[in-house]
Amino acid sequence: xxxxxxxxxxxxxxxxxxxxxxxxxxxxxxxxxxxxxxxxxxxxxxxxxxxxxxxxxxxxxxxxxxxxxxxxxxxxxxxxxxxxxxxxxxxxxxxxxxxxxxxxxxxxxxxxxxxxxxxxxxxxxxxxxxxxxxxxxxxxxxxxxxxxxxxxxxxxxxxxxxxxxxxxxxxxxxxxxxxxxxxxxxxxxxxxxxxxxxxxxxxxxxxxxx
Numbered sequence: 001x002x003x004x005x006x007x008x009x010x011x012x013x014x015x016x017x018x019x020x021x022x023x024x025x026x027x028x029x030x031x032x033x034x035x036x037x038x039x040x041x042x043x044x045x046x047x048x049x050x051x052x053x054x055x056x057x058x059x060x061x062x063x064x065x066x067x068x069x070x071x072x073x074x075x076x077x078x079x080x081x082x083x084x085x086x087x088x089x090x091x092x093x094x095x096x097x098x099x100x101x102x103x104x105x106x107x108x109x110x111x112x113x114x115x116x117x118x119x120x121x122x123x124x125x126x127x128x129x130x131x132x133x134x135x136x137x138x139x140x141x142x143x144x145x146x147x148x149x150x151x152x153x154x155x156x157x158x159x160x161x162x163x164x165x166x167x168x169x170x171x172x173x174x175x176x177x178x179x180x181x182x183x184x185x186x187x188x189x190x191x192x193x194x195x196x197x198x199x200x201x202x203x204x205x206x207x208x209x210x
Contacts, residue, residue, distance in 0.1 A: 027188040034146030038164035043137035045077045048144040049084020049094030057101050063171025068143045081113045083124040120200035122155050129159035147183040151191045
């Protein structure tokens with residue numbers, strides 16, 4: 001009896017240690033990729049959508065768009081693809097709001113492409129992958145918030161794209177250490193959920209298209 005109890009305890013302890021290592025390792029990768037800024041030339045810059053209000057991008061979305069515009073001006077790609085659908089009752093998609101904002105800031109209309117499909121990160125990236133396939137594109141620099149970068153890149157690669165990340169480091173999400181820690185925690189859970197289920201988990205992550 002004693003040996004059986006001891007074995008069960010060791011099994012439980014081993015399971016807990018594995019879970020801690022998986023969660024800790026994932027959190028470290030979320031933090032690590034958040035710090036990457038890969039500006040290798042690509043077919044297009046893809047800006048992941050966030051909230052828009054009657055066609056005006058939210059501060060979070062504007063931070064992403066400003067960063068994408070800087071990448072475009074630096075010659076990282078000749079096209080900026082804005083991604084994201086709309087919610088019921090919205091007159092604009094996130095993609096259209098983002099593209100219009102870029103054009104208002106001086107980006108040539110011919111350099112923008114709005115892909116207004118998808119209600120979450122995964123759906124938007126699958127729609128973007130479809131457009132890339134039609135145009136013979138394969139490579140993309142993903143622009144989102146730092147903590148969202150690893151999950152977005154994982155989903156994009158699963159959708160058949162070859163991607164790297166250049167996150168924005170301005171905006172509400174990166175202002176305080178408390179905010180950063182909260183998003184790392186949430187994105188760790190969202191990424192693990194996606195890897196297990198292959199479903200979006202944006203409500204867990206919280207930074208995707210919200």
